[in-house]
Amino acid sequence: MSETFRPDNPDQLRDLLAWATSEEKTIEIVGAGSKRALGRPVNADHVVELGGMAGITLYEPNELVMTASPATPIAEIEAALSENSQQLEFEPPDYGPLLASASGGQGGSGARSNAPAGTLGGAIACNLSGPRRVKSGAARDHFLGFHAVSGRGEIFKSGGRVVKNVTGYDLSKLLAGSWGTLAAMTDVTVKVLPLPEKTRTALLVGADPARAVQAMIKAMQSPHEVSGAAWLPASLADGSGVELVSGQKGSVAALRVEGPGPSAEYRCNALREMLAEYGGTEELHSINSIAFWREVRDVMPFARPGDDRAVWKLSAPPASAPELVAELGEIEGAETFLDWGGGLAWLALPAGTDASHEAVRAAIERTTGHATLFRAPEEIRRAVPVFQPQPGARTMLAQRVKAAFDPKGILNPGRMYADI
Amino acid sequence: MKMPEPDRETLAKRVEIAAALSRIVTAEGGVIVDEDELRPYESDGLTAYRQPPLVVVLPETVEEVRQILRYCHENEIKVVPRGAGTSLSGGALPLADGVLLSMAKFNRILDIDFDNRCVVTQPGVTNLGITNAVQHKGFYYAPDPSSQIACTIGGNIAENSGGVHCLKYGLTTNNVLGVELVTIEGEVVRFGGKHLDAGGYDMLGLLTGSEGLLGVVTEVTVRILRSPETVRAMLTGFPTSEQAGDCVARVISAGIIPAGMEMMDRLATKAAEDFVHAGYPLDVEAVIIIELDGPAVEVDHLIERVTEIARECGASTIRVSESDAERQVFWAGRKAAFPAVGRISPDYYCMDGTIPRGRLTEVLRRMAELSVKYDLRVANVFHAGDGNLHPLILYDANVPGELERAEEFGSDILKLCVEVGGVLTGEHGVGVEKRDLMPEMFSEDDLNQQMRVKCAFDPSSLLNPGKMFPELHRCAELGRVHVHHGETRFPDIPRF
Numbered sequence: 001m002s003e004t005f006r007p008d009n010p011d012q013l014r015d016l017l018a019w020a021t022s023e024e025k026t027i028e029i030v031g032a033g034s035k036r037a038l039g040r041p042v043n044a045d046h047v048v049e050l051g052g053m054a055g056i057t058l059y060e061p062n063e064l065v066m067t068a069s070p071a072t073p074i075a076e077i078e079a080a081l082s083e084n085s086q087q088l089e090f091e092p093p094d095y096g097p098l099l100a101s102a103s104g105g106q107g108g109s110g111a112r113s114n115a116p117a118g119t120l121g122g123a124i125a126c127n128l129s130g131p132r133r134v135k136s137g138a139a140r141d142h143f144l145g146f147h148a149v150s151g152r153g154e155i156f157k158s159g160g161r162v163v164k165n166v167t168g169y170d171l172s173k174l175l176a177g178s179w180g181t182l183a184a185m186t187d188v189t190v191k192v193l194p195l196p197e198k199t200r201t202a203l204l205v206g207a208d209p210a211r212a213v214q215a216m217i218k219a220m221q222s223p224h225e226v227s228g229a230a231w232l233p234a235s236l237a238d239g240s241g242v243e244l245v246s247g248q249k250g251s252v253a254a255l256r257v258e259g260p261g262p263s264a265e266y267r268c269n270a271l272r273e274m275l276a277e278y279g280g281t282e283e284l285h286s287i288n289s290i291a292f293w294r295e296v297r298d299v300m301p302f303a304r305p306g307d308d309r310a311v312w313k314l315s316a317p318p319a320s321a322p323e324l325v326a327e328l329g330e331i332e333g334a335e336t337f338l339d340w341g342g343g344l345a346w347l348a349l350p351a352g353t354d355a356s357h358e359a360v361r362a363a364i365e366r367t368t369g370h371a372t373l374f375r376a377p378e379e380i381r382r383a384v385p386v387f388q389p390q391p392g393a394r395t396m397l398a399q400r401v402k403a404a405f406d407p408k409g410i411l412n413p414g415r416m417y418a419d420i
Numbered sequence: 421m422k423m424p425e426p427d428r429e430t431l432a433k434r435v436e437i438a439a440a441l442s443r444i445v446t447a448e449g450g451v452i453v454d455e456d457e458l459r460p461y462e463s464d465g466l467t468a469y470r471q472p473p474l475v476v477v478l479p480e481t482v483e484e485v486r487q488i489l490r491y492c493h494e495n496e497i498k499v500v501p502r503g504a505g506t507s508l509s510g511g512a513l514p515l516a517d518g519v520l521l522s523m524a525k526f527n528r529i530l531d532i533d534f535d536n537r538c539v540v541t542q543p544g545v546t547n548l549g550i551t552n553a554v555q556h557k558g559f560y561y562a563p564d565p566s567s568q569i570a571c572t573i574g575g576n577i578a579e580n581s582g583g584v585h586c587l588k589y590g591l592t593t594n595n596v597l598g599v600e601l602v603t604i605e606g607e608v609v610r611f612g613g614k615h616l617d618a619g620g621y622d623m624l625g626l627l628t629g630s631e632g633l634l635g636v637v638t639e640v641t642v643r644i645l646r647s648p649e650t651v652r653a654m655l656t657g658f659p660t661s662e663q664a665g666d667c668v669a670r671v672i673s674a675g676i677i678p679a680g681m682e683m684m685d686r687l688a689t690k691a692a693e694d695f696v697h698a699g700y701p702l703d704v705e706a707v708i709i710i711e712l713d714g715p716a717v718e719v720d721h722l723i724e725r726v727t728e729i730a731r732e733c734g735a736s737t738i739r740v741s742e743s744d745a746e747r748q749v750f751w752a753g754r755k756a757a758f759p760a761v762g763r764i765s766p767d768y769y770c771m772d773g774t775i776p777r778g779r780l781t782e783v784l785r786r787m788a789e790l791s792v793k794y795d796l797r798v799a800n801v802f803h804a805g806d807g808n809l810h811p812l813i814l815y816d817a818n819v820p821g822e823l824e825r826a827e828e829f830g831s832d833i834l835k836l837c838v839e840v841g842g843v844l845t846g847e848h849g850v851g852v853e854k855r856d857l858m859p860e861m862f863s864e865d866d867l868n869q870q871m872r873v874k875c876a877f878d879p880s881s882l883l884n885p886g887k888m889f890p891e892l893h894r895c896a897e898l899g900r901v902h903v904h905h906g907e908t909r910f911p912d913i914p915r916f
Contacts, residue, residue, distance in 0.1 A: 162774040165774055171873070194676075263715055405872070
């Protein structure tokens with residue numbers, strides 16, 4: 001019979017996993033459970049909830065560092081940080097609404113609530129990052145160290161609490177994006193950074209993907225330190241909660257700059273001048289900017305209530321975006337918007353029986369990069385490769401790395417690939 | 421420092437091994453066996469250790485690398501990869517019974533892609549070579565280790581190199597998009613590329629900083645950045661190191677992340693000033709150079725704020741560069757600090773610990789005590805913004821016992837770094853130098869878990885053995901799981 005365990009401390013977790021590996025019982029690791037609809041479904045013998053260990057254990061604003069238990073809600077982390085005008089610079093997304101809308105608002109906060117659904121550990125374990133990825137890196141770039149219990153039932157650590165550290169292998173990178181398949185973390189240490197004083201967003205209205213991507217490339221090549229570059233087709237810009245965006249009645253390319261007041265204003269003006277050759281421009285100030293980029297971050301264009309289409313996340317070289325959008329557009333009912341200066345394409349299409357995985361993967365094959373099936377009914381995520389299939393030698397190395405941490409395969413079995 | 425006992429059988433097969441390698445790499449001079457010609461390879465930047473390799477091989481193609489590694493794997497011959505040999509931790513120190521695999525001939529840039537803001541290059545290209553190739557369009561490669569004129573990008577990946585600007589722009593690991601790697605088993609694999617996030621397990625992140633123990637990198641994709649519109653530097657001097665430490669902390673807590681923030685103590689400042697005449701104040705305990713970059717309007721604004729903070733902290737000197745030439749002068753002394761210290765002492769030993777910034781004053785005080793205890797002078801140069809210390813211990817190798825004393829002093833400094841919540845090495849790597857100190861920071865379980873990762877890539881422990889880990893266990897032994905069937909179900913764990 002499946003049981004749910006809720007250890008209070010790392011020693012209990014170690015005892016539990018040592019037992020599980022001895023008995024070869026599989027375990028699903030859960031923080032807040034907000035990402036269970038992401039990745040491949042896991043059917044484990046038992047569930048371990050890490051919520052019993054939640055909380056911030058160290059926060060030194062002057063040192064730009066924070067340590068917390070992985071099950072600490074992002075909402076709690078962000079509240080503590082904002083008191084000191086700091087933030088997680090990788091902009092952890094909140095996919096609550098995106099994942100809930102497909103199930104008709106059941107099982108999550110269908111309507112937009114202010115508190116994000118996930119935990120810090122979840123954002124790191126899935127290496128999820130927002131629009132600032134283009135400038136500031138991914139979750140993994142802000143992840144300094146951890147303690148964890150391996151699938152062997154042993155407590156171990158890696159990294160530390162300082163940014164500059166090359167002592168031993170950087171296992172933090174391996175754990176970020178491993179979806180709980182290597183170890184169950186018991187604390188994580190992250191770099192935190194100052195909140196920008198001001199945010200400005202320059203908008204380019206009415207550009208098709210080719211021109212919009214051209215404009216975004218030009219902006220990203222400028223010295224203006226663009227910290228977000230996205231493009232929404234007219235059909236999706238129309239649904240934005242930010243009136244200056246929805247009111248344009250056309251496609252919108254958006255470029256964000258952040259920093260001290262005079263600098264953000266100067267750079268926004270410079271970008272608008274640069275964009276003028278591609279079409280009409282507009283700008284968003286701080287409050288509208290924050291609202292707009294939150295929509296992009298959380299894939300809100302595909303999170304409208306009742307939207308039950310399959311959603312794909314494609315990472316490709318930014319300059320290949322027009323080609324990719326065109327090719328994906330050939331798929332019946334497909335709709336795409338871009339983030340990361342064109343390097344990230346969000347695609348929605350009718351789920352059907354297989355989320356058109358062959359056509360999507362064929363497209364990404366041509367541009368290079370990878371495609372992840374991000375939202376789809378469980379039966380499709382079970383049948384279709386959710387993560388980009390890897391060539392033979394890479395699969396072999398991944399299997400060996402998995403075995404190095406979890407030789408009996410007890411942790412989140414099948415979460416990433418059928419055999420990992 | 422003890423290296424693994426050379427394998428007699430391998431030593432005896434030297435001629436045979438050289439012949440086999442010559443069949444793989446047929447270019448003239450592709451295999452070196454002559455003792456005089458081996459000498460230049462006998463050490464790297466950590467010159468206290470010397471060991472000529474069994475043989476040197478210089479492949480020119482990925483296929484040759486693949487065949488060399490496969491041959492060494494099949495014949496159980498150790499391999500030490502080498503870039504420019506500038507490692508300060510002995511990462512490229514050869515083994516008597518090992519093939520030294522030099523990547524020097526992989527020296528071409530393959531693709532400059534401004535639209536995707538990246539460069540695809542062979543690993544033997546120098547760090548500065550990448551910036552040189554893109555600066556005509558106003559771009560640069562951000563990580564800038566002080567050896568950037570000589571060190572290679574492949575070596576930077578192996579060591580996860582930093583530099584003075586990584587406070588704002590990150591280390592190598594934050595600036596690499598992809599690699600092509602050849603495993604010891606001769607498999608060619610690619611991780612990442614021109615897109616973001618490598619997909620699957622983040623092997624790219626794992627390989628960066630793995631010190632040549634996991635594979636040989638044959639191609640690298642790095643991101644390039646547009647140079648900032650304006651760069652200005654401030655030269656500040658403080659009567660006490662407490663005030664200097666306070667200034668660093670207050671700049672950061674004001675929400676300002678400078679492009680670089682470098683500190684030097686009195687001894688380092690004096691040595692640098694005598695060497696390059698940068699105009700450093702000599703009546704202070706600490707000098708901090710703070711560099712700010714961005715649009716002029718931002719830089720001017722931040723300089724005002726930092727000036728105010730420095731004044732509040734009691735700075736006795738505050739100068740702001742009015743031209744790029746003046747900025748270069750401010751930096752000249754800092755950049756020449758190591759050779760400058762080399763002029764005031766026959767030898768010096770460069771350390772590389774990192775500490776939480778807030779512990780700086782305490783660490784400096786205790787380091788001064790250690791200096792008295794070991795009767796050796798120490799000059800301090802450090803990346804103050806990120807807490808990365810480079811104490812330079814001055815000694816004379818010709819005085820019997822001084823090298824040993826310097827090494828002991830150094831290891832006490834690193835233990836101190838760990839004690840206050842820091843780490844053994846911030847950017848120079850573990851190599852052979854800090855290998856035996858690893859247990860100061862890691863438990864046996866921690867180290868065993870790292871070695872299991874090594875086993876996943878190199879099951880026979882042939883790649884760069886003797887580096888990073890104090891002792892290498894056999895992979896079969898590490899992989900064993902201790903099974904306790906029938907144990908209780910741990911009723912004290914809350915369930916529901």
